[in-house]
Amino acid sequence: MTLAQRIVCARAKICDARIPYEVPELDQLAPRPDSVLRVIYLVFTEGYSASGGEHVQRLDLAAEAIRLGWLLLRLCPEAETRGLLALRLLRHGRRSTRTDAAGDLVPLEDQDRSLWDAHELAIGRAMARDALRARGHGSYALQAAIVAVHAEAGTAAQTDWARIAGLYDRLLHHEPSCVVALNRAVAIAMRDGPQAGLARIEPMLNEPPLATYHLTHAAHADLCRRADRLADARLSYGRALDLARQEPERRFLRRRLAELDA
Template identity: 50%
Template sequence: MSVASELDTLYQNHSRRILATLIRLLGEFELAEEAMHEAFALALQQWAQDGVPANPTAWLISTGRFRAIDQIRRNQTARRYAPLLADQEEPEDEAAELDYDAPGIEDDRLRLIFTCCHPALATETQLAMTLREMCGLTTEQVARGLLQQPSTVAQRIVRAKRKIRDAGIPYEVPDAEALPARLNAVLQVIYLMFNEAYSSSQGDVIVNVDLAAEAIRLTRLLQALLQSMLQTFSQTEAPNPSQRADITGLLALLLLQDSRRAARQDDTGRLITLEEQDRQRWNHAQIAEGVQCLNRALTQGPAGIYTLQAAIAALHAQAASYQDTDWRQIVGLYDALYRLSPSPVIALNRAVAVAMVDGPEAGLQLVDELASAGRLQNYHLLHAARADFYRRMGNGAAARDAYEKALALTEQAPERAFLQARLAALTGIAKKV
């Protein structure tokens, strides 16, 4: 593998961890971002001459840190960074390696999540900031995930970084007293992080395996952190039972969803729908662990949004076939979920389940109600669901129109290929209409 290819792989898989550690070491988002990119640029030159170091990620962290210190010394705004310089040690070797496997570095991304989810920032800003910095998503991807305009998201991120810097918001996991108030935002961020990993918004692959694994790892880390802190909580400080259940429920959901990863795309890159997936390729050990977590969450407290979604995922995971799935129970779970979180995406997913129970006409009516209310008009899955309902009803012309709208709104290559294949298959149906 060439140095350029290896660096590209490192950037795709590890850049967010490197950035998180550099933010901890340097205390500045913008400075850390500049340092990381400069380290990658230097690596492209130096590794071509000297070879790839034994611990390339540690080399990038260390080099980025020392280059940032040099930049501060050269910068006319050095006075602003004087306290930072006072805390930095002189490097004996600018490429000296850090212990990348040390617990402190492993926890850096959790620290970064808590920093981005500080209560001084508005909830939507917390989400936008974390998805951008933690997941490395583009502003456009973040905007799609939050159903907002890219310009709005970009402004929020810029203001958030400025506020973190000017207010001196600490880069740390909060103490026992502050943790409960921050948990909900952190759980939501990890959930959205996994959603992007589970169905990438663009590119040639459906699942970002590394990002999905990182979301699961962070949820486990958060669960262990909470467990270790429980003995220090007072009666009034302790997370309520629903929060503890939510962490366990989120872990159950991520494990159950991720268990289907190997069956969702074939060797040619073709998207495989849930109905067509080979269930023997599902990770059944992961399903078993997910179901155990779900059962534990149900005993820890009231079923929240993650636990209810995990229950839906468990019904899919445990069904012998697509046709044997208990769709009626899934509709009931979506009813409960919508009462807790009345979002249009949940309403759309419920409509799909209703169509499996009562037929595509019933699902289409619900989707049309969503669309007429002006909700999800730019969400490709709404148009894809409508197209599928029309296809099953034998209305090829209407299905074609809906598939074309879905195609115009998606950038993920496997989804586009799937929609194009469905369009091509409509020829015979269209002639009958």
Template identity: 60%
Template sequence: MSITPTEQPREAIDAAPAKTSELIDTVFRAESRRVLATLIRLLGDFDLAEEALQDAFRAALEQWPFAGVPASPRAWLVSTGRFKAIDALRRNARFEALGDLDEAGQRLAALSDATAPTDDQQLEDDRLRLIFTCCHPALSPDAQVALTLREVCGLTTEEIANAFLTPAPTLAQRIVRAKAKIRDARIPYQEPSPGDLPARLDSVLRVIYLVFNEGYSASSGAALTRHDLSGEAIRLGRLLRELLPEPEVEGLLALMLLHESRRAARTSPTGDLILLDDQDRSLWEREQIAEGVALVEHALSSRRFGPYALQAAIAAVLAEAPSTAATDWREIVGLYDVLLRVEPSPVVELNRSVAVAMRDGPAAGLTLIDAILARGELADYRLAHAARADLCRRLGRHDDARAAYLRALSLTSQAPERRFLERRLGELSG
């Protein structure tokens, strides 16, 4: 039996007594990435740490149902994984060529001397160390993000490939090469020095936001959201703010909190998508909104803010409005204008076009969206076609709306979005 870092050992769990099986299942989902981060620090090798994680959970499946669950499952898994790795290296050393024995001995000595964490804070520090290791400037930006999403957050290769719009085999090779680069270049597993920290920050922020986006609006699957991922991204954002309370860190945390505040209102009890206009705002989490607004105000007051703080400012205007009609769309368009100067992108242009449609009417927004699509940059971006379809629908251009909805549907693999688009198509036909 093989337990991969992103798969739960289902067959063995099912064979264990039900109560222990449930607990191991919960521990795997909650702790496996933290345990892996610490094992990577202790063992100094991604692949060896992943094998150690597998061995640790295999040992838990064999021992916990009969010996009882340890008081600290996370620490037990770290300790067990480390010793399993040392045992494996000792066995392999017996078959090493004589010239490699000194190196093997040195490695075993280093592993035996490595200090395992004794409290939760050390484990959380390991998580941040791993993020900064994955985001080392020796790696390409795409490799940094892909490796972090895979190793730190446990997304599958397929999920990351969807987020990158990249074939899964290409993405898998990118991750393999990134691991090899870290190993061969002996990139240290540590937080960067204060002088190096700002240069590494952009990649780290990008990674955390990509994780959040996958949790806030899953790229595929039966559910609209994955609260485990959005919650994990917010937790990492808080940890990063403690380490580096920079305006853009505060801006990203504010942006995530403001978006997450609407999560309960974004789906119906049956899991169907609910657009902003139709959401029950009494379900919005006011504490998260208040925290997000305070963070973005502090970030903007620094005058050193960037794109995350500006996006958070837009989200704050939306969150504080009592209704869609009462939203200050003029202010939102103005913020998008600033954002486009700071970080020009076709997606930002698209979002600004939707805000212009709310301010000036659907025809004005549609003209802008058509110009963006004509350039071809968002030809395969489902939200661009969905936005165009909605504006055409509002203008009574039903044939154009139908074609745009069908194009959006062809690009959508998430079940709630598909159901929403199919309902819209049905309404046009009715």
């Protein structure tokens, strides 16, 4: 069942049960934003990078998550609300360059940055700065700050990986998840060289849940490729291909394997 169908079913159940619509009092709103932020985060994530299927992005979901983010910011102008909206805007601002005309995935380092949405990115960067300076900021503000560093770089080579790695250190403290640890390892590799990243990623290859996460193996393969460990890169690209569910990602991994063979 699609998200839209679920919303329709939920509305029907509310009508059938005759549940009245009531605006919560301010003291009742306080415990709720975390759950709402999480839902908006998940909706945008599915829109930004679909979990499966023929397309990388579902722009209708991404746009709806941003709309809800603006509404929530008016009701709850806290640091994390601002941080989440900044994160959405900064990622959404790159939407036109994430795939090519054929719908194939374009890595961040190869995207034409002149085609990014400069206005949306400027708003996102300003909001990310405000969120990070505010009291009570957390993981959303830190994620927005990381993406803002990418947005500030004129070219991929100008990316401030030292700053990104430092922000990931802070993010891992706020959100000690395996995916954050994986992303931090990649940032360290970009700062200190592929061997530094491989030393952190290789123990993750056999640890659940990262052992069955296609991006773990894709990241390992890319660092092996950069370190001229081509046989290991080939094995990890193959494993990532076995696990990937999104067709554009699968085509990208096949291209990487073909490049190694060439």
